[in-house]
Amino acid sequence: MVATLEKRDFPVRRLVLLASPRSAGKSLRFRGQEVQVLPVAQDSFQGVDIALFSAGGATSLQWAPVAARSGAVVIDNSSAWRMHAEVPLVVPEVNMQDASSRPLGIIANPNCSTIQMVVALKPLHDAAHIEHIVVSTYQSVSGKGHAAVEELWAQTRALASGKPIESKVMPGQIAMNLLCDWKAGAQEYSEEEWKMVHETRKILGDPSIGVSPTTVRVPVPCAHAESVFVRFKRPMKREEALSLLRKAPGVVLAEQTYAPGDHPQPAAAAGTDPVYVGRVREDLAVPGALNLWIVADNLLKGAALNAVQIAERL
Numbered sequence: 001m002v003a004t005l006e007k008r009d010f011p012v013r014r015l016v017l018l019a020s021p022r023s024a025g026k027s028l029r030f031r032g033q034e035v036q037v038l039p040v041a042q043d044s045f046q047g048v049d050i051a052l053f054s055a056g057g058a059t060s061l062q063w064a065p066v067a068a069r070s071g072a073v074v075i076d077n078s079s080a081w082r083m084h085a086e087v088p089l090v091v092p093e094v095n096m097q098d099a100s101s102r103p104l105g106i107i108a109n110p111n112c113s114t115i116q117m118v119v120a121l122k123p124l125h126d127a128a129h130i131e132h133i134v135v136s137t138y139q140s141v142s143g144k145g146h147a148a149v150e151e152l153w154a155q156t157r158a159l160a161s162g163k164p165i166e167s168k169v170m171p172g173q174i175a176m177n178l179l180c181d182w183k184a185g186a187q188e189y190s191e192e193e194w195k196m197v198h199e200t201r202k203i204l205g206d207p208s209i210g211v212s213p214t215t216v217r218v219p220v221p222c223a224h225a226e227s228v229f230v231r232f233k234r235p236m237k238r239e240e241a242l243s244l245l246r247k248a249p250g251v252v253l254a255e256q257t258y259a260p261g262d263h264p265q266p267a268a269a270a271g272t273d274p275v276y277v278g279r280v281r282e283d284l285a286v287p288g289a290l291n292l293w294i295v296a297d298n299l300l301k302g303a304a305l306n307a308v309q310i311a312e313r314l
């Protein structure tokens with residue numbers, strides 16, 4: 001978030017960096033200056049206009065109301081407030097208008113996998129109204145935080161040198177493996193899968209949209225990929241979808257015909273802002289339905305960039 005504020009030349013007069021006492025005294029570089037990290041406290045938000053939160057759900061539940069009472073508009077990356085009836089859940093390219101109604105002074109930033117999917121599907125939804133989405137995710141390890149990325153590399157090194165692996169952050173081996181590492185939710189679905197169901201419906205403003213998710217963690221450090229099947233109220237052809245996606249805000253479309261290795265990839269998307277859409281093709285079994293491949297950096301468009309874009313629009 002700090003790097004994105006600097007890169008986009010956000011009009012910051014005073015930058016306040018807050019974390020837990022564990023980080024107190026550390027500093028981050030912003031516009032060539034070292035800015036010290038302070039432990040969050042009751043008076044930390046005085047004179048603050050916008051507070052960008054990314055410190056876990058429990059921290060947001062505790063401190064977002066404090067920041068809002070101090071007059072700041074809170075933009076929260078955690079899942080703590082996303083489904084609260086008085087908190088808008090916003091993706092600027094999709095439903096920025098919802099941010100104007102924020103009675104608690106809090107705006108929620110959606111789940112990283114949901115953000116990249118709705119940015120890509122929005123223009124198609126506006127044209128033909130989505131009825132059903134089947135989504136399978138290939139989520140990078142950075143989605144689980146800094147420590148998880150460290151563990152991926154440690155496990156990879158251990159495996160490469162024939163040593164036993166350790167799993168402290170992940171519930172098992174992630175290097176050279178695939179994991180469903182999210183907490184359990186209802187009906188044999190994970191919490192992450194339910195987030196994709198509920199958040200997609202809230203952002204697109206239609207609780208009747210069917211969402212069938214399967215979320216999988218893959219041994220990739222950064223950037224999520226998704227295979228998406230989508231069926232509409234009326235049939236859509238590939239050509240129409242391409243023409244809509246070509247001019248869609250936040251989307252970079254790869255419309256070349258299929259060729260091995262020639263499609264959006266996490267390694268190339270990591271560190272960049274767009275949502276990459278490729279492999280747009282008509283479904284083989286359901287006439288009028290489409291399949292897409294969607295890739296984006298989960299730390300940027302999936303979190304920090306989306307939050308800063310909301311702040312820019314505010």
Ligand SMILES: NC(=O)c1ccc[n+]([C@@H]2O[C@H](COP(=O)([O-])OP(=O)(O)OC[C@H]3O[C@@H](n4cnc5c(N)ncnc54)[C@H](OP(=O)(O)O)[C@@H]3O)[C@@H](O)[C@H]2O)c1
Pocket residue numbers: 018019020021022023024040054055056057059077078079110111112142143144145146147298299302303
């Ligand atoms: N990673 C993603 O792709 C992604 C995407 C969307 C949303 N999110 C959400 O963003 C949040 C942060 O995720 P992350 O990946 O950045 O995790 P992370 O790498 O584990 O960082 C957590 C941050 O929160 C701070 N923190 C933890 N407990 C705190 C407390 N009690 N008081 C103040 N600060 C505290 C930590 O500071 P200390 O070192 O001082 O503890 C650290 O800076 C989470 O809510 C996550 O769900 C993450």
